[in-house]
Amino acid sequence: MENSTYAAPLFPDRAITIAVTGAAGQIAYSLLPLLASGSVFGSRQRVALQLLDLPVTESVLQGVTLELEDGAYPLLELPVKYTSVSEEAFANADIVVLLGSFPRKPGMERKDLLAKNGAIFREQGLVLNRVAKQETRVLVVGNPANTNALTLSQFCTAIPKVNITALARLDHNRLRSLVARRLSCAVSDVHDVAIWGNHSSTQYPDVSFAYTSGVPVGKMRAALGGESQLQSEIIPTIQKRGAEVLALRKLSSAMSAARAIGDHLRDWMLGTASENELVSMVVASDGSYGIEKGLMFSFPVHCYRGGRYKIESSLSIDSFSRKYLEITQNELISERDEAMRVVSKMC
Numbered sequence: 001m002e003n004s005t006y007a008a009p010l011f012p013d014r015a016i017t018i019a020v021t022g023a024a025g026q027i028a029y030s031l032l033p034l035l036a037s038g039s040v041f042g043s044r045q046r047v048a049l050q051l052l053d054l055p056v057t058e059s060v061l062q063g064v065t066l067e068l069e070d071g072a073y074p075l076l077e078l079p080v081k082y083t084s085v086s087e088e089a090f091a092n093a094d095i096v097v098l099l100g101s102f103p104r105k106p107g108m109e110r111k112d113l114l115a116k117n118g119a120i121f122r123e124q125g126l127v128l129n130r131v132a133k134q135e136t137r138v139l140v141v142g143n144p145a146n147t148n149a150l151t152l153s154q155f156c157t158a159i160p161k162v163n164i165t166a167l168a169r170l171d172h173n174r175l176r177s178l179v180a181r182r183l184s185c186a187v188s189d190v191h192d193v194a195i196w197g198n199h200s201s202t203q204y205p206d207v208s209f210a211y212t213s214g215v216p217v218g219k220m221r222a223a224l225g226g227e228s229q230l231q232s233e234i235i236p237t238i239q240k241r242g243a244e245v246l247a248l249r250k251l252s253s254a255m256s257a258a259r260a261i262g263d264h265l266r267d268w269m270l271g272t273a274s275e276n277e278l279v280s281m282v283v284a285s286d287g288s289y290g291i292e293k294g295l296m297f298s299f300p301v302h303c304y305r306g307g308r309y310k311i312e313s314s315l316s317i318d319s320f321s322r323k324y325l326e327i328t329q330n331e332l333i334s335e336r337d338e339a340m341r342v343v344s345k346m347c
């Protein structure tokens with residue numbers, strides 16, 4: 001991971017406590033070693049893990065815990081806690097990573113999961129509302145991630161909305177890597193790609209502000225073949241990348257998702273490698289770019305040490321981009337309305 005290895009620990013005198021739900025699942029199996037090894041929060045930050053999954057997975061979760069212990073990670077507090085009781089997993093957590101949910105199967109759109117996962121995120125919002133600290137940072141990964149984060153935030157008013165985010169970093173990393181492959185340059189040379197909107201096939205992967213050492217800002221669309229090439233090939237490739245992996249593996253992306261979660265958490269908590277770097281995060285809209293206030297929308301943001309971020313609100317959006325922003329905003333509004341209809345019936 002970029003930047004974190006030598007970072008000063010966020011909590012020099014104690015471990016950072018991270019609750020992970022869905023901890024017996026496939027993303028967790030790639031994520032937990034990243035957290036335990038120090039590659040997210042730095043090589044001097046102690047880490048305490050509180051793992052949650054359903055009672056039916058108890059033996060798997062116990063096996064994962066044994067493996068973490070057998071990893072003999074110097075930074076990891078022992079014993080690793082695991083439970084099927086949300087209150088126990090979330091108590092005193094500095095960070096809560098919500099993977100636990102019903103996953104998409106081949107042929108399904110992520111929004112087909114709204115009803116099933118809306119119930120889970122309502123329930124977890126209510127529990128967090130009772131036991132979480134105000135400063136707890138929450139990252140929603142379970143799909144449909146934007147709308148699950150919105151549902152959770154409706155039921156968890158104890159945590160300020162700025163502390164609740166969802167994952168768009170996998171899409172951001174996919175785009176960054178695609179640009180590097182097309183331009184035959186290093187991924188680390190590609191800066192300021194952006195993902196806008198929903199973590200779904202309507203997301204808008206945007207290269208308008210991207211640059212490399214050889215391609216200055218404003219010239220990236222042309223360097224990638226122009227708007228028609230973006231429209232017919234590059235944008236759809238990123239929009240459908242999750243489905244492509246799912247069709248090939250018969251399982252959704254997990255290794256790359258874990259890596260993206262590490263990147264999201266590291267940048268959010270420690271700040272980006274360079275102060276001006278743009279990264280993509282799903283956050284509550286502040287009305288920038290005309291996006292409805294409160295909608296959980298992926299924006300390009302700047303991150304600052306200590307778990308702070310700011311939406312970059314001064315980019316200029318042309319008609320090519322505007323059309324994509326509207327499509328993804330409309331999808332999020334309809335997901336939100338459907339999710340609120342579903343969860344209101346549960347009250």
Ligand SMILES: NC(=O)C1=CN([C@@H]2O[C@H](COP(=O)(O)OP(=O)(O)OC[C@H]3O[C@@H](n4cnc5c(N)ncnc54)[C@H](O)[C@@H]3O)[C@@H](O)[C@H]2O)C=CC1
Pocket residue numbers: 021022023024025026027028052053054057099100101102103104120140141142143145167168169170171199252253254257
């Ligand atoms: N936002 C993003 O970029 C991405 C999101 N995802 C989503 O992340 C989620 C997790 O993916 P995988 O690990 O591959 O799924 P998985 O099916 O391997 O694991 C999910 C785990 O969650 C557990 N679970 C289900 N309901 C739970 C609850 N109420 N409380 C606690 N645990 C619960 C299950 O028992 C299972 O162990 C899925 O919703 C997937 O669609 C996956 C990749 C990228």
Ligand SMILES: O=C(O)CCC(=O)C(=O)O
Pocket residue numbers: 103104110143170241242243245246252253
């Ligand atoms: O596509 C899915 O439903 C799960 C995995 C995912 O969200 C992704 O790979 O982007």
